[in-house]
Amino acid sequence: MPRGFDIGKAPQEILELDNYNILEEFLIALASAGASDETIRAYYSAIKDFLDFLGDKRIKDVKLSDINRWRLERLRKGFNSSRSRDRRSWMTTLHYYTLFIRRFLQWLGIELSISITRKPASKVEALSDTEINKLLRSCNDPLDTIIIRLLLDTGLRSRELLGIKVSDIDFEGREVVVHEAKYGRERRVLVTRETLDTIRAWIKLKGLRDNDYLIPLTYSGLYKRIKRIAKRAGIDYRRIRPHVLRHTFATRALRRGMNLFALQRLLGHSDVKTTQIYTHLTIDDLKREYEKALEGNSVKEDISIEDIDNSLSIRFCPSCGRQVVPGARYCPYCGFNLSILYSKRTVGENTV
Numbered sequence: 001m002p003r004g005f006d007i008g009k010a011p012q013e014i015l016e017l018d019n020y021n022i023l024e025e026f027l028i029a030l031a032s033a034g035a036s037d038e039t040i041r042a043y044y045s046a047i048k049d050f051l052d053f054l055g056d057k058r059i060k061d062v063k064l065s066d067i068n069r070w071r072l073e074r075l076r077k078g079f080n081s082s083r084s085r086d087r088r089s090w091m092t093t094l095h096y097y098t099l100f101i102r103r104f105l106q107w108l109g110i111e112l113s114i115s116i117t118r119k120p121a122s123k124v125e126a127l128s129d130t131e132i133n134k135l136l137r138s139c140n141d142p143l144d145t146i147i148i149r150l151l152l153d154t155g156l157r158s159r160e161l162l163g164i165k166v167s168d169i170d171f172e173g174r175e176v177v178v179h180e181a182k183y184g185r186e187r188r189v190l191v192t193r194e195t196l197d198t199i200r201a202w203i204k205l206k207g208l209r210d211n212d213y214l215i216p217l218t219y220s221g222l223y224k225r226i227k228r229i230a231k232r233a234g235i236d237y238r239r240i241r242p243h244v245l246r247h248t249f250a251t252r253a254l255r256r257g258m259n260l261f262a263l264q265r266l267l268g269h270s271d272v273k274t275t276q277i278y279t280h281l282t283i284d285d286l287k288r289e290y291e292k293a294l295e296g297n298s299v300k301e302d303i304s305i306e307d308i309d310n311s312l313s314i315r316f317c318p319s320c321g322r323q324v325v326p327g328a329r330y331c332p333y334c335g336f337n338l339s340i341l342y343s344k345r346t347v348g349e350n351t352v
Helices: 012-016 019-032 037-054 064-077 087-107 129-137 142-154 158-162 193-206 219-233 242-255 260-267 272-293 305-311 339-346
Strands: 175-178 187-190
Touching: 012 019, 019 037, 019 087, 037 064, 037 087, 064 087, 129 142, 129 219, 142 158, 142 187, 142 193, 142 219, 142 242, 158 219, 158 242, 187 260, 219 242, 242 260, 260 272
Parallel strands: none
Antiparallel strands: 175 187
């Protein structure tokens, strides 16, 4: 159930309605509690899929075995509404669908001990600097450029991007106020000067007013536009979608030394654990540094361990002890300022 929502319990007599009328009453309860259209659609898709599987069986007669048979069927054959043939994708969908159906049954007062389908580990994909440059060079007009630059500058979700109005942009402070944030939380994100210059020109070109949306597209229109830019750039368009650009922003920020907690705030994550999924993406950087420093270079007897240690970049945070990307200015785990240590080395100190 989305955080911050409480729809209470359904009246007992509701179980006398047919299955799809019960679903309709549940969706009304969600809407009246303030759930977003996106949340309502997600619940509808999950519950309808389960009701279609039940056929003529009434909800009030549902047993745990019905839930398990439905899950097994979906794991074997996938979902009717999805074209994906990827079992990993089916498991992810089933993870959320099971959560939604469990909440639906709890609302009805049907208490079943439903286990949650395991969600596969997050597979986060980010673009390389070369691919980013190709995307930017393939933008045909100012709107293309604004879309790509804003997503790469801010890591906004697609709904957040499309919700930006002209009045939300602070050109002096180089900020954008995000009102359409997840869970209804407002936040501010930072934007580069170059992107703001493009936005300013776009507003003037189109004669946009304060209450106008900056990007006049639907989600489908945004999705297709980004795919077209990727095709022109010669990048596999199947890899490119708005959320991949969000992942790219987060990955680049960490690689350039951004504090994990600062990144959490910019991304709008309620829990830093969600932000930590990006830390493993820097493993390629670690491998390169490791190979550069150690692979094929055996330690000679006339070189002391201290000499070797002092010649390497900082690899472990002295505050929390966890491994960090060489060259990072802050520890992505505890936020310790590593640049202090680099500056000490610069002036000839041996502190690590």
